[in-house]
Amino acid sequence: MKYEQHNPLPIPKSGPYQSIQSTMDSVFDWQYELRRQNLMALYEKGKALSWNASDLDWSIDVDIERMTRERREAGVGGMLNQVLNPPRQLDDDELLQMNLHMNAWMLSQFLHGEQGALLASAKVVQQVPWEEAKFYAANQVADEARHVEVYHRYLTEKLGLSYEVNPHLGTLLDDILSDSRWDLTYLGMQIMVEGLALAAFGMQKLLMPEEPLIQDITTRIMADESRHVAFGVLSLEGLYTTELTSSELAEREEFIIEATHLMRDRLLMHQVYERLGWPVDEWVAWATNTPFMRGFRQMLFSKIVPNLKRLGLLTPRVRAEYEKLDLLRYEHLRDSVEDPEVAPPEELVQLLMGALAPQAEQAEQAASG
Template sequence: MNKLMTEHRKKFGDFEVIDFVDETEIQRIRDRVDIAVPLDVNWTWEYGSEVQELRSLYEKGKVNQWNAETDLDWQVPVSKDDWVIKPEGSMLAMALRMMGKDEATQKAAAFDELAFVLSQLLHGEQAALQLCGQLTNVCDKMDQKWYAASQVIDEARHVEALSKFLSRKMGTIYPIGATLKTLLDELLQAEGMQKKTLGMQTLFEGTAVGIMDMMRSESANPLFGEMIKRIEQDEARHAAFGVLTMRRVVKDASEEERAGMEDWAFSILEALNANQQLDMLRILGPKYDIEPEGLVQMALQLPDYAEFNSLAFMHTVVPNLQRLGLITERTEQGWRDTAMMVDQRGGAPRAALI
C-alpha cells in the first residue's frame, strides 16, 4: 500500500513514525497557503428532493444551529492554575507525573498541550470549511448542495468558537503541524466529491468525533466542556453525511475503485497516526525536560498501548469503514499492526453512525 511522507519516516522498534525535524521545511509547508485545486462545477435543474436522508440531515442541521458568541458562557474563567482537562487526557501531564514533577507543572503542561491540540483542531476546522465550500460546487444533487452549504456555516462556527476560546481564554494559537498540513492539503486537492467526502467527512470527521468524545469526558472546565459538546454534536451530523454518501458511492463503484478507496483511507489515517504527537512534543517537550523520541518510544512499549491508541479510531471511523466495506481482510492487519484497530471488550463497537 502507498505510504505517505516516506522521507520523514523512522522506525521505533516495529512501529514506523512520521517525524518532521527540519524547521525550515516545516515553515515552508506552513507557508504554502495558495493551493491549486481541481474543481468541477456542477449545475442541476432538479430542485426537488432526490436523496431523502440527506434532506432530513439538512433539516436537522437547520434546527440544531447555535451561536458561538451567545450560547457559550464566555465569563467562565480558564486558568493554567486549574485543570482544564483532567491529567488522564494529557500525555505531558501523565509523563510529568511519572517523573515526579509537582502538580503545578503538570497543570501547566496539560494547559499547553490542550492549547496545541485545540489549535490543530482549529486548523482542521478551517480545512473542513474550505472543503465543504468545494462540495457545494462539485456535488451534482441539490440535496447534497444544500447539506454541504449547511455544513459550511457549521464549520465557520467551529472556527469561530475554537479561535475565540484559544485567543480569549488560552492566549496562544499554535501553528499547524507539518503532518496535519500535508494531509489536509491532500484532502483539499483530492479530485471529485467521492474522495473529498471520504477524506473529510468519513476519515477526518469520524476521527474528530472520537477525539472530541474523549476530550469531553476528560473536561474539567464547564466552558471548555460545553464548547466541545456542541461542536461534537455538529461533527456527528457531518460524519453521518460521510457515511450516507459513501454508502451510495461504494455501492456504485467497481471493485477496482472500491479497493482504491480502501487503500487511500488506510494511507491517510495511517499517516495521521504515525505522527504519534511528535509534532506537539517537538514544540512543548523541551519546555518540560521531556525528550520527544524517548517519550513516544516508552508509550509504544506500554502493555495497553494499542487499547489506548485505538480509542479515537474505534469510536466511529473504523466501525464505519468496516460497514462501508472499506476495511476488508486485505487491509485489516495493517490497521491492527498500527494500533488503530483492536478487538473491543464486550464485542460490538461503541458507536457507529450506520
C-alpha cells in the first residue's frame, strides 16, 4: 500500500532501532493433536474475518480543526473547560491544540502498542507449546501488522502529527518481550496491554463521533483485538489455578501489579504538555487528580479486571492493590470469553456524553426538572 507520509514519526533519542535481549525456548509440538477446539474455532474465525487495510476509504478528509471549530460553535468549548477543569481556563485556540495533540498522542501510543503486539505475538508463535495456539498466534501476527499499517498511515497521511513511544509503555513492552516465560508474554500482551487497548479504542470511538475514517478503523481493530484478548484468556485458562507453585504465582502477581502501575502512569500524557510548552508539573498534577482524567484511566481497566478474575489471578494480593486503585468495581463485568463484543462500560459513555453533548444533557435536565 502506497501512501504519502506528510510528517514522519519522531525518532527516539536512542536511535531508529532498538534491540531487546531475551533468552527463550522455541518449542516444536510433534504431536499435532489440535485438541483445543476453542482455539481451533478462534483460528477459523480469525482467518475468515481478516480484512485489507487498503479497502478502507482513505479519500476521507480528516480535519480535526474543522471538527473542533464546529464543536465550539455548538458551545462545547466552555463546557469542556468545566468538565476537564484544567489548571487554568483555556481559550478556543488552546482547546484546539489540546484536542489535536491529545488525539495524536493517543493514536501514536496505539501505533507503538501495535508494534509491540506484532513482536509479542511472533514470540508466542515460537514459545507456546501447543500447535493450535501457534496457529492462532500466527494469525494474530498478520492482524498486528495490519494494525501498525493502518495507524501509521492515519498518523502520517491524515493527522501529520505524532509522538514517540511513551516511556512507561516502552518499559512495559520491554518487560513483555524480554521475559523468557511464555505465559508472561500472553499475560502482559493479551491480557494487560490488549485488554487496556480494547477499552481505549472504545473511548476513541466515543471521542471522535464525527470522524468516519477513525470510526471505521477502530471498529475493525476492536473486532480483531477482542479475539486476541479471548485468545489470551482461553490459552491461560486453568494454568494459574492448577499448575503453578506458590512462588511462581507470586511472580505473576508481581508482574500484574507492576504492569498496572506502568499502564496507569503512561496515561498522564506528560509528552503533550512538553510539546505544547505548558508547565509539565502543573499539568501532570492536573491529569493525576482531576475527576475526568481519573475516571478515564480507571475505566481502561474495565476489561482487564474480569479477565484476571476468570484466570484466577484476582488473588488476595492483587485484590489488595486493585482495591487501593479502586479497580475492583469492574470485577463483576463480563469477561472476554463471555462477551467477545466489546462495549465500553456505561459509566464511560455517560462521562463522555456529558463532556461532548452538554447542551443535550442540560436540556434534558431542564425538561425533567
